[in-house]
Amino acid sequence: xxxxxxxxxxxxxxxxxxxxxxxxxxxxxxxxxxxxxxxxxxxxxxxxxxxxxxxxxxxxxxxxxxxxxxxxxxxxxxxxxxxxxxxxxxxxxxxxxxxxxxxxxxxxxxxxxxxxxxxxxxxxxxxxxxxxxxxxxxxxxxxxxxxxxxxxxxxxxxxxxxxxxxxxxxxxxxxxxxxxxxxxxxxxxxxxxxxxxxxxxxxxxxxxxxxxxxxxxxxxxxxxxxxxxxxxxxxxxxxxxxxxxxxxxxxxxxxxxxxxxxxxxxxxxxxxxxxxxxxxxxxxxxxxxxxxxxxxxxxxxxxxxxxxxxxxxxxxxxxxxxxxxxxxxxxxxxxxxxxxxxxxxxxx
Numbered sequence: 330x331x332x333x334x335x336x337x338x339x340x341x342x343x344x345x346x347x348x349x350x351x352x353x354x355x356x357x358x359x360x361x362x363x364x365x366x367x368x369x370x371x372x373x374x375x376x377x378x379x380x381x382x383x384x385x386x387x388x389x390x391x392x393x394x395x396x397x398x399x400x401x402x403x404x405x406x407x408x409x410x411x412x413x414x415x416x417x418x419x420x421x422x423x424x425x426x427x428x429x430x431x432x433x434x435x436x437x438x439x440x441x442x443x444x445x446x447x448x449x450x451x452x453x454x455x456x457x458x459x460x461x462x463x464x465x466x467x468x469x470x471x472x473x474x475x476x477x478x479x480x481x482x483x484x485x486x487x488x489x490x491x492x493x494x495x496x497x498x499x500x501x502x503x504x505x506x507x508x509x510x511x512x513x514x515x516x517x518x519x520x521x522x523x524x525x526x527x528x529x530x531x532x533x534x535x536x537x538x539x540x541x542x543x544x545x546x547x548x549x550x551x552x553x554x555x556x557x558x559x560x561x562x563x564x565x566x567x568x569x570x571x572x573x574x575x576x577x578x579x580x581x582x583x584x585x586x587x588x589x590x591x592x593x594x595x596x597x598x599x600x601x602x603x604x605x606x607x608x609x610x611x612x613x614x615x616x617x618x619x620x621x622x623x624x625x626x627x628x629x630x631x632x633x634x635x636x637x638x639x640x641x642x643x644x645x646x647x648x649x650x651x652x653x654x655x656x657x658x659x660x661x662x663x664x665x666x667x668x669x670x671x672x673x674x675x676x677x
Contacts, residue, residue, distance in 0.1 A: 340358070343385055347375050384453065400434060401435060402435045403461070405450070407473075408470065422633060425630065425634025432639070442454075451476070464488070464642075465641075467490065469533075470491075471532060471533040481496070492535065499651075500637075501636045504538075504660065505539045509540075516608065520673035523577055524555070525554075525571045525576040526555065529582055539626075540582075561583055564589035567590065568594070583611065591621055608625060621669065625665050640655070
């Protein structure tokens with residue numbers, strides 16, 4: 330029996346399929362009895378079999394509705410949070426989540442039991458225990474829209490960190506599109522008419538928002554834009570493409586790639602920003618002491634994490650009373666001036 334054959338799977342549906350009451354299903358899911366009713370082993374096994382066949386995952390809000398408010402907020406990361414390359418992204422975000430949890434008086438539970446396959450976790454993996462938490466924060470550049478739709482169908486209490494296209498998913502995100510457009514317009518005001526844009530191939534909403542902001546900003550400012558998709562593993566090839574483009578402005582999505590290009594430019598005797606201006610659509614959390622101050626977007630990730638916790642706590646407390654406008658919000662993204670953006674060489 331598959332989920333598609335049964336439609337939305339709830340405890341009530343599990344009870345119908347197993348031929349028992351919903352309260353019996355709840356007792357089995359929570360691994361306890363009510364002190365007066367002993368659940369026969371045969372009945373318990375039948376319920377567990379139905380749960381396994383339907384792929385049902387208990388709603389963490391069900392524990393709250395049953396009086397099981399544990400003051401535990403779950404954190405689920407689609408990508409590993411602690412590899413070296415992820416530390417700069419996740420460190421301020423997790424710091425903000427920790428601060429927010431302290432404010433609302435909750436503990437944090439990081440869900441790691443689902444294995445990472447091809448760099449991603451499955452939210453509804455059989456080993457995941459989302460029901461241990463009262464509500465869950467979702468982290469990741471890319472999230473599975475099928476899983477997100479399932480969360481809304483089953484009325485999970487969740488908040489995504491970052492804007493999501495999936496209808497009904499609450500989120501707190503950053504307005505990358507507006508910030509990227511503003512950064513491009515700043516460059517246009519300095520006389521830049523030709524730009525090279527190095528960006529990722531990801532379909533994550535934050536990546537697409539930055540890309541859209543750059544493309545729209547270039548179009549409205551009259552900048553000729555040359556796009557190059559890169560995974561950042563061969564910066565020499567990226568640098569060669571930038572030089573061949575004749576651009577006076579490089580827009581790098583990844584701050585690390587922008588830094589690598591700066592090193593290659595210096596090696597080749599290209600002066601930044603005299604010969605080439607460089608801007609980045611993000612920033613590292615812990616730049617080195619000798620690092621060049623790149624003109625860049627500065628996502629307020631710590632505040633983002635704290636506000637996501639506040640929204641989740643509000644949803645847990647107020648439920649459906651939280652207005653739709655408050656469930657999906659975008660934060661402004663500041664721009665750091667840096668020293669790598671100057672007037673285009675043709676206008677000096």
